[in-house]
Amino acid sequence: MSSGPFLTPSRRGPTRGQIRRRRAVALALLALLAAGAAVVAGVLGGPGGVPSAALGVDAPPGVAAGPAPQGANGPLDTPVGGGLIDLDGGGDEVEYDPRRPPKGGLLVDLDSGEVLWQRRGTGVRPIASLTKMMTALVAAERLEAGDKAKITDEVLAYRGSGVGLLPKGKGVKVEALLHGLLLPSGNDAARALALRAADSQAAFVERMNQQAERWGLGCTTFASVEGLSSRNRSCPADLAALGRRVLDAPRLAEIVAKERAQVPFPIEGGRLFLTNNNPLLREDYRGAIGVKTGYTRRAGRCLVAAAERGDERLLVVLLDSPDPGRQAEQLLDRGFKALG
Numbered sequence: 035m036s037s038g039p040f041l042t043p044s045r046r047g048p049t050r051g052q053i054r055r056r057r058a059v060a061l062a063l064l065a066l067l068a069a070g071a072a073v074v075a076g077v078l079g080g081p082g083g084v085p086s087a088a089l090g091v092d093a094p095p096g097v098a099a100g101p102a103p104q105g106a107n108g109p110l111d112t113p114v115g116g117g118l119i120d121l122d123g124g125g126d127e128v129e130y131d132p133r134r135p136p137k138g139g140l141l142v143d144l145d146s147g148e149v150l151w152q153r154r155g156t157g158v159r160p161i162a163s164l165t166k167m168m169t170a171l172v173a174a175e176r177l178e179a180g181d182k183a184k185i186t187d188e189v190l191a192y193r194g195s196g197v198g199l200l201p202k203g204k205g206v207k208v209e210a211l212l213h214g215l216l217l218p219s220g221n222d223a224a225r226a227l228a229l230r231a232a233d234s235q236a237a238f239v240e241r242m243n244q245q246a247e248r249w250g251l252g253c254t255t256f257a258s259v260e261g262l263s264s265r266n267r268s269c270p271a272d273l274a275a276l277g278r279r280v281l282d283a284p285r286l287a288e289i290v291a292k293e294r295a296q297v298p299f300p301i302e303g304g305r306l307f308l309t310n311n312n313p314l315l316r317e318d319y320r321g322a323i324g325v326k327t328g329y330t331r332r333a334g335r336c337l338v339a340a341a342e343r344g345d346e347r348l349l350v351v352l353l354d355s356p357d358p359g360r361q362a363e364q365l366l367d368r369g370f371k372a373l374g
Contacts, residue, residue, distance in 0.1 A: 114156050115271040116250040118147055118278055125152035128368045132361060137334065137354035140270035141365045143373070144278050144340065144347040150369050152270065158253045159353050161268045162328030163195070163219045164336050165261030167276045168242050168254075170216055170286055173227040176241075179209040179285070183230035189222055194262055194330075196222040197308075201300055210297040210306065216289050217310045219327060224260035235259050251275060264332045270351040277325045277338040277349050290324030291315075313359030314339050319366075325349070327358075341366050346373050 115121060119142055127150040128141055138159055141151040149155065182205030183189075190202060197220035200206060206226065214223035228238035239256050246254040251272040257265035268276075281287045289295075293315040299306035314322040321341035328336035334354030339362045341348055348369045352358045 113250050114252045114269060115147075116275040118275040119149065119271045120147040121149055121152070121155055121271055125149040125155065127151065127372050128365065130365055130368060132364075134356045136352045136356075136358070136361060138270050138351070139353065139355070139361075139365075140274050140351045141369050142274045142349050142351075143369075144281065144349050149271075150348075150372060151365060155270045156253060157353075158267050158269050160264045160330065160333035161261060161266055161273065161353070162330040162333035162336050163261040164268070164273055164276075164326055164328040164338055165256060165258070165266045166215050166219060166224060166328075167273075167280050167326050167338065168245065168256065169224050169227065169238075169259050170212060171276070171279055171283065172238065172241050172245055173208070173215075173231050174212065174283060174285055176231040177208045177227070179207065181208045181230065182206060183208060183211055183226040185226060186229065188229065188235075189225045192221040192225055192260070194221045194260070196220045197306070198222070199299070199301055199306060200226065204300045206300060207298065210299055212286070213289055213292075213295050213297050213308055214306075216286070216326065217292065217295060217308045219311055221260040221262065228259040246272075249275065249279075261328060261333075262330065264330070270353060273338055273351045273353075274349055277340060277351070280325055281323065281340060281347075281349075287324065290326065291322075312339065313337070314341065314362060317359065317363075319363055323347075337362055339366070341370075343370055346370060348373075 125140070130151050135153060138154040138157045139152065140149060140155045142149050184205050185200045185202050189200060195218060197214035197218060200222050208227065208230065211223045211227050214220040215227060225235065228235050232238035232241060238259055242256040246256070251268070253267070253269040254272045255265065255267055257263040280290060292310060294307070294309045296305050296307055298304060310316065311327040312322070312324065319341060321343045323340050323342055325338045325340055335358050337352045337355065337358035339350050348366055350362045350365045352361055355361050
């Protein structure tokens with residue numbers, strides 16, 4: 035990071051590095067407090083879930099999606115960002131005002147939690163397959179890489195994007211399914227992982243919502259394991275926290291950073307070839323390290339993307355963007371320049 039002529043602390047005040055380190059410590063303390071509050075809430079009892087009949091389309095039978103958010107675009111009264119994202123910073127470090135802006139977005143320094151730019155950072159919207167960040171986190175916590183998930187009729191009854199080659203009646207290793215979940219965004223892989231980890235999609239969704247509550251993701255709620263339901267909702271601040279958790283999990287970070295992969299698979303030839311949907315990786319954006327794409331008609335084109343250069347790691351969230359790849363690159367470029 036560049037600096038001007040040396041000034042004594044009494045004249046200059048804290049450096050940016052000192053401020054960022056202090057903020058990181060403060061955010062870590064907030065995260066610990068939020069975790070403690072979640073434990074207390076679990077003992078005393080939290081808010082009830084929403085019955086599946088009220089969830090609208092695409093919710094598996096018996097799924098409870100958790101408390102419905104109050105308002106699609108306004109800020110919530112509940113804590114967001116899980117103690118990892120510092121929304122109090124204002125987000126005016128980077129100037130960015132495109133002619134066709136995303137409906138929601140955020141640019142954050144991953145290691146300090148400092149928000150460099152935001153647009154409706156706590157605005158709640160459908161998130162499509164960005165859901166799969168939580169699906170992967172819950173599955174990876176409960177399953178070992180070598181565990182196998184049986185491919186059943188329920189797995190193969192998926193709609194939308196899929197790995198497409200899952201062999202009925204056979205067992206597929208969890209690590210291969212995680213690749214299929216996070217690279218081509220396989221809805222079939224999401225179902226297979228959920229059924230292996232929790233015996234039913236409904237039970238797995240319940241665990242996703244419990245995890246969101248434990249992590250202090252106040253504007254996040256899930257109704258399906260893959261993101262097809264419009265009741266899968268979140269905000270840029272919570273999604274940035276989820277993206278950071280994926281990147282801080284070495285097992286998942288290794289997967290989302292791949293542009294393409296070959297994984298052992300029980301099909302002819304013994305290997306499955308997968309390509310990442312992430313536009314930054316596909317376009318060889320400098321320093322790109324993940325994280326996840328998403329699209330449905332209601333959610334629009336969504337992206338959580340991260341890059342690192344030197345000691346800096348930045349993450350951008352875009353919800354319902356007209357061109358998420360281009361806008362992510364523009365924001366990241368501006369962010370790295372601001373920190374340089």
